[in-house]
Amino acid sequence: EDLLANEEDFKTAFQYPENVYVLIDRVVAKEFDEDDIHRLGDSIGMAFYEGEGDVYIEVNGEKLLTFNNRFELDGIQFEEPSPNLFSFNNPYGACPTCEGFSMVLGIDEDLVIPNKLLSLHEGAVAPWKGEKLGLWRERFIKAARRFDFPVHAPIADLTAQQYKTLWEGNQFVEGIHDFFKEVEQNLYKVQYRVLLSRYRGRTKCPECGGSRLRKEALYVKVASKHIGELSDMPVKDLKVWFDEAVQSLSEFEKTVGKRVIIEIEHRIGTLLKVGLGYLTLNRLANSLSGGESQRIQLTRSLGSNLTNSLYILDEPSIGLHSRDTENLIKVLKELRDLGNTVLVVEHDEMMMREADYIVDMGPLASHLGGEVVAFGNYDELVANPESLTGKY
Ligand SMILES: [Zn+2]
Numbered sequence: 001e002d003l004l005a006n007e008e009d010f011k012t013a014f015q016y017p018e019n020v021y022v023l024i025d026r027v028v029a030k031e032f033d034e035d036d037i038h039r040l041g042d043s044i045g046m047a048f049y050e051g052e053g054d055v056y057i058e059v060n061g062e063k064l065l066t067f068n069n070r071f072e073l074d075g076i077q078f079e080e081p082s083p084n085l086f087s088f089n090n091p092y093g094a095c096p097t098c099e100g101f102s103m104v105l106g107i108d109e110d111l112v113i114p115n116k117l118l119s120l121h122e123g124a125v126a127p128w129k130g131e132k133l134g135l136w137r138e139r140f141i142k143a144a145r146r147f148d149f150p151v152h153a154p155i156a157d158l159t160a161q162q163y164k165t166l167w168e169g170n171q172f173v174e175g176i177h178d179f180f181k182e183v184e185q186n187l188y189k190v191q192y193r194v195l196l197s198r199y200r201g202r203t204k205c206p207e208c209g210g211s212r213l214r215k216e217a218l219y220v221k222v223a224s225k226h227i228g229e230l231s232d233m234p235v236k237d238l239k240v241w242f243d244e245a246v247q248s249l250s251e252f253e254k255t256v257g258k259r260v261i262i263e264i265e266h267r268i269g270t271l272l273k274v275g276l277g278y279l280t281l282n283r284l285a286n287s288l289s290g291g292e293s294q295r296i297q298l299t300r301s302l303g304s305n306l307t308n309s310l311y312i313l314d315e316p317s318i319g320l321h322s323r324d325t326e327n328l329i330k331v332l333k334e335l336r337d338l339g340n341t342v343l344v345v346e347h348d349e350m351m352m353r354e355a356d357y358i359v360d361m362g363p364l365a366s367h368l369g370g371e372v373v374a375f376g377n378y379d380e381l382v383a384n385p386e387s388l389t390g391k392y
Pocket residue numbers: 095096097098099100101102103205206207208209210211212213
């Protein structure tokens with residue numbers, strides 16, 4: 001320890017700047033009382049600030065402990081997790097290769113091998129035919145003897161390893177990927193451009209494996225699963241995982257995560273209630289049926305606790321089992337009890353039985369209808385001789 005009092009001292013010391021430290025505080029190691037803890041807190045905070053994230057603690061003049069407040073391990077510095085990191089709709093979190101679309105334009109395996117019942121020998125690899133390109137197939141078949149590849153077996157019967165070899169090749173022979181690499185080198189010739197365009201298609205992004213997120217987001221795991229794996233689970237399995245994960249939390253963690261846990265439990269619970277437990281969270285909205293997306297909208301509305309709103313639903317129970325319809329009705333009633341109006345176009349008896357008020361449109365379907373035939377609650381409607389619906 002030295003006091004650098006004048007310019008000369010500074011010059012001497014900074015000949016070896018890596019040996020220069022700033023001393024922030026000295027303490028005697030003992031039982032710390034509250035004042036000590038405050039003082040230590042201040043000193044450590046100041047040390048992190050002045051040291052730009054690095055702090056050294058020297059113990060008894062010999063042991064040097066190093067600390068930093070960066071998010072790093074094994075020399076790799078990680079992104080500090082923030083909500084945006086886990087959103088593929090946000091440029092910060094989206095996988096840079098596919099930009100969050102989960103698919104990239106690449107070689108479509110189903111176009112290259114359209115018929116998985118053919119063997120390599122029978123010409124399963126579609127582009128490997130003809131006088132010149134067929135040589136690729138012949139070369140592979142000839143070389144296959146050296147690494148025990150079943151050239152007469154249907155592609156569908158290959159093991160994962162054999163299928164991989166067919167695509168990636170090995171030390172004896174080149175595979176389909178090598179073939180397309182060569183094609184890409186010859187794109188100045190029009191026939192190769194045509195060839196390539198025939199086999200290009202949307203394929204799963206190789207960088208994120210379809211999870212749409214940058215890999216840093218997938219480094220973050222809760223109960224040993226990352227968010228990509230979780231959104232790949234059907235909601236009913238997710239519920240099981242989540243309940244177990246919450247149980248394994250310490251009391252402290254439960255307190256910290258309380259609000260998030262309640263929110264997630266609520267959302268998962270509502271998805272199950274409206275009969276969507278078979279869906280995975282990464283399903284594309286445009287792949288959902290009308291009934292499914294209506295019910296998802298419902299869970300979202302329930303989550304937002306919106307009041308004084310009018311919900312209009314067109315046959316939301318379509319395709320539901322009666323147990324799920326029951327649950328759906330519960331959800332609709334929850335919406336009502338929050339102070340909303342729910343208007344449902346429906347033919348389902350269970351739904352009508354539970355309605356507060358029914359307007360029966362008729363007398364017959366489509367252009368033969370359009371008049372209000374009857375109205376009232378379920379019992380009134382059944383008693384009304386005008387109502388065709390009531391009779392049923
Ligand atoms: Zn990607």
